[in-house]
Amino acid sequence: MSIVKTATELKFHFRDLVIDQDQIIKLLGYSSDCLPEPFGSYLNETIRDCSHLEDIRGTYQIIEDVELVARRSSILANHLEFKVGKTIRKELEGAEKLAFFVSTAGSTLSEKAVALLGGEDPVLGYVYDILGGAIAEAVGDKLQQLIRQRVKKDGCNITNRYSPGYCHWDVSDQYKLFRLLGGSPSGVSLTPSSLMNPVKSISGVIGIGKDVHFREYQCDLCQMKNCFYKK
Amino acid sequence: MSDILSKLSDCIEFGKINLASPFPPQMKEQEGADELTAKALAQGINPQDVLTQGLMPGMERVGVKFRENKVFVPQVLMSAKAMGTAMLHLKPHFLSGAAKQKGTFIIGTVLGDLHDIGKNLVAMMVEGSGYKVIDLGTDVDAAKFIAALRENPGAVVGLSALLTTTMVNMEKITQEIKQALPDTLVTIGGAPVNNDFCNKIGADNYSSDPQGVVEFLNTKVA
Structure with a gap:
């Protein structure tokens, strides 16, 4: 196996992230001009609370030793095989390098959301949960931007990001992904069934190359018929 | 009234x-x-x-x-x-004993999946419809479902999944439950599953929303 370079780990402040508040309100089922109480107060309370978070982090690692194996619908990175499935492998077509990443809203928020959802205030817990998901995705956006800037000087583009658990990429590959990132990237660990802890975390891969493409619209890749994000 | x-x-x-x-x-x-x-x-x-x-x-x-x-x-x-x-x-x-619940419903998100909002909504709705609900949480394996069923004979099981890749665990869990306790009714739900998948894995019901689970229980249990 090739020598693994040290992954890049970054810390973020809530204020650094681009969070679309209208989208959060929409996820709550309302529009920004019609958000009844207590949801408005709850949202303000969670946003205020999130501005103090100290454990929003992201880690990425660009791997140069890669191969896309069409017949096995898989990708190889540092000789580790990831069975990403036909759809993702096709989306990574043309990738000369692969960036693996983990981003997290951190354990403070994740634990708060879980405790509230299961206990004293599920509604407030739900608002934390939605905001936590948005933070993890916003950190993912930041990492994606950084990777894009980093490879641009070599004339390369990037693909969208793709995560285990979706499009038939089995979550059991998470262990290999985490291995590439040094084991416990950004303080995120895995359960025996390959799930991330803190819960509000995302992981995945981004293709890099001169001939790869970024899709503005990728909902047609996914089978979730009732997904809120589906346009 | x-x-x-x-x-x-x-x-x-x-x-x-x-x-x-x-x-x-x-x-x-x-x-x-x-x-x-x-x-x-x-x-x-x-x-x-x-x-x-x-x-x-x-x-x-x-x-x-x-x-x-x-x-x-x-x-x-x-x-x-x-x-x-x-x-x-x-x-x-x-x-x-002055008030009675209609039956017992055991619910959990299947092994390999931590998503629980949908599962929680079903649990709340079923409880609010007069059933005793035992919520096993997320990332639940077959052994845990079977143990809960042995403690609560006649209970109906609800399995939830959000990830496409955990549908396979839903299938395994359904089959292991049916093998251990053949009379157990299993209802499934979650974004990636549908009625065809329900039939394929031998579950008894698929519902796309919590009320559907309540209606299934009311037909089969109450």
Whole structure:
């Protein structure tokens, strides 16, 4: 196996992230001009609370030793095989390098959301949960931007990001992904069934190359018929 | 139906928890599920009637509205919170046998999946419809479901999954449950699953929304 370079780990402040508040309100089922109480107060309370978070982090690692194996619908990175499935492998077509990443809203928020959802205030817990998901995705956006800037000087583009658990990429590959990132990237660990802890975390891969493409619209890749994000 | 039970139904439907709760705005400064349940019981209304004529109709209306996209998750959670508050008053009556639940429902998100909002909504809605709910949480394997079933003979199982890759675990868990306890009814739900998948894995029901699970239980259990 090739020598693994040290992954890049970054810390973020809530204020650094681009969070679309209208989208959060929409996820709550309302529009920004019609958000009844207590949801408005709850949202303000969670946003205020999130501005103090100290454990929003992201880690990425660009791997140069890669191969896309069409017949096995898989990708190889540092000789580790990831069975990403036909759809993702096709989306990574043309990738000369692969960036693996983990981003997290951190354990403070994740634990708060879980405790509230299961206990004293599920509604407030739900608002934390939605905001936590948005933070993890916003950190993912930041990492994606950084990777894009980093490879641009070599004339390369990037693909969208793709995560285990979706499009038939089995979550059991998470262990290999985490291995590439040094084991416990950004303080995120895995359960025996390959799930991330803190819960509000995302992981995945981004293709890099001169001939790869970024899709503005990728909902047609996914089978979730009732997904809120589906346009 | 008495006026107080009708008001109680409204409190559940609109998520009015108690007098202090500002939600919903149109019921501000009115008594909520907490005060009205206590009042109904103090007036001597049968606890079973409080459950079946007061609380359950309200929860059913929420379930139908959620199915029709007329209300969203936060409102359902508010209704569930109102329901939970009312149920605290009824708990001693369940224990004494003065009020009875319709049956037992064991629910969990399958092994390899941590998503629990959908599972929680189903649990709340089923509980609000008069069933005892045992929530095993997330990332639950077959052994845990089977152990809970052995402790609660005749219970129905609900399996939830959000990830396409955990559908395979849903299949394994269903088969292991059916092998260990063949008479167990299994209902499944979650974004990636559908009726075809339900038939393929040998589950007994697929519901795309919580109210569908309640209707399935009402047909098979109640």
